[in-house]
Amino acid sequence: MIHCGSRGLGHQICTDHVRTMEKAMPRHGIQVPDRQLACAPVTSAEGQAHLGAMAAAANYARANRHVLGLAAARVFRAVAGCDSRLVYDISHNLAKVEQHSVAGVELELCVHRKGATRALPPGHPDLPADLRAVGQPVLIPGSMGTASYVLTGVPGGSAFHSTCHGAGRVQSRHPVARSVNAAELQKTLERQGIAVRGASARGLAEEAPEAYKDVADVVAVAERAGLCRTVARLVPLGVVKG
Known part of the structure; x- marks a missing residue:
């Protein structure tokens, strides 16, 4: 499982376009209680520019995952003599123009999923034929010490x-990096049977399991809320942190 996005590019796009839309809101008659909610009509120049930049960041993120996947496949082939193939790829933190029913009325909406991802139900027309019977798969990464x-x-x-x-x-990231000893973290994980490799001690410390919520609780809450159902639980054997 590879979890990688657009890195600093996505953050910069957000910063730039929040600033642009903040200036444009008075012209569109929009007021918001917090500047982080800055927005503009989807059909406006500002809205279209933001969607275009976001799409570029999503393509960059997908390319990142593809390159990492190819590198991992080369290692598996060289060390274990086995081939690998891409099973599924899904993006998150995106806005998409979609059709949804609201109060019984079919509307075209721009759905911005921040900290979220799309989870289409079985039978949805936007699903490819091989997934239509089961619904859209969703990959939920925990931390390097959990499922x-x-x-x-x-x-x-x-x-x-x-x-x-x-x-x-x-x-x-900054507080946890100051409080976690990367060498001790690595030893703890290896005692649990999890091999860990990191590009830097700080990078490992930033991703310490205690920096994250309990993924089992998060998934259980999402399931009880009727957002999804669990298909599989994956336990880490090896973790690489870039």
């Missing part, structure tokens, strides 16, 4: 057919 999950969308899924895209943090 990850495969979910799928469910009939009648609320939140515009969305669910979480990961466990979510309880500590930001």
Whole structure:
């Protein structure tokens, strides 16, 4: 399982376009209680520019995952003599123009899933034929010391057919990096049977399991809320942190 996005590019796009839309809102008669909610009509120049930049970031993120997947496949082939293939790829933190029923009325909406991903239910027309009977798979990464999950969308899924895209943090990167000893963390994980390799000690410390919510609880809440159902629980054997 590879979890990678557009890295700093996506963050920069958000920063730039929040600033642009903040300036444009008075012209469109829009007021918001927090600047992070800055927005503009989807059909406006600002809205179209933001969607275009977001699509570019999504393509970059997909390319990142593809390159990492090819590198991993080369290692598996060289060391274990086995081939690998891409089973599924899904993006998160995106806005998509979709059709949804709201109060019994079919509407075209721009659904922005932040910290979330799409989870289409079985039978949805946007699903390819091989997934239509089961619903859209969703990959939920936990942390390097806990499980990850495969979910799928469910009939009648609320939140515009969305669910979480990961466990979510309880500590930001800087505080946890200051409080966690990377060498001790690595030893702890290896005692649990999890091989760990990191590009840097700080990078490992930033991703310590205690920095994240309990992914089992997060998935259980999403399931009870009618957003998804659990298909598989995956336990880590090896973790590589870039």
